[in-house]
Amino acid sequence: MMDKLAQETHLRFHEVPTMPPSLLGIRVEDTLRRAFIEAGGTLHVGDEVTSGVFRPSGEQLSLACIYTKKLKTVPINAEYFVLATGSFFSKGLVAGLNKVTEPIFDLDIATQGSRDQWYSEQFFSQSSHPFLSFGVETNQHFQPTKAGRTLENLYCAGSILPHYDPIAHGCGGGVAISTGYKVAEHVIAKSSVNTIPEAISEQRKGEMA
Secondary structure (H helix, E strand, O other): OHHHHHHHHOOOOOOOOOOOOOHHHHHHHHHHHHHHHHOOOOOOOOOOEEEEEEEEEOOEEEEEEEEEOOOOOOOEEOOOEEEOOOOOOOOOOEEOOOOEEOOOOOOOEEOOOOHHHOOOOOOOOOOOOHHHHOEEOEOOOOOEEEOOEEEOOEEEOHHHOOOOOHHHHOOHHHHHHHHHHHHHHHHHHHHHHHHHHHHHHHHHHHHHO
């Protein structure tokens, strides 16, 4: 369509993302969904994670499985998990009277002071609102902590992360894409390290046979 418009008008056309619902965003979402399913992924449309089971792993913790609202008592098991539930608007973070929490796994949160320090007195303040930079505390690999213990196979990406202001900095989409990409790279690297010894072992068994 873009090429046809350019040929007919001799003008250059550009797609510009807008506020939701964005046609460009819908197109990207559909493309990613198709790629995910074609790669063997299972998409649980309309479902949501309600809880998880944690197990000790040395000084760290490991997320063994998760449970969802629709599957109820049927666990979903995986080697790695990524939490990208967003901030307050999408209920990735929940604000109580005096505390901000992550509602699914009760992960450690980076906040600031008491409730009266969470916001500026002026709604359109030039200094923005502190709560916009709240999020789940992680290490450099975006692995969160729970009661001070790092979760070795759980990662966070996007607006659930702290220490940046998507409104003031204008970087919400960029942070979501870059952190998601970084998490994927780290998981792939760890998966490769774990699978290489197994592949060598299988190869040696074949040679011995």
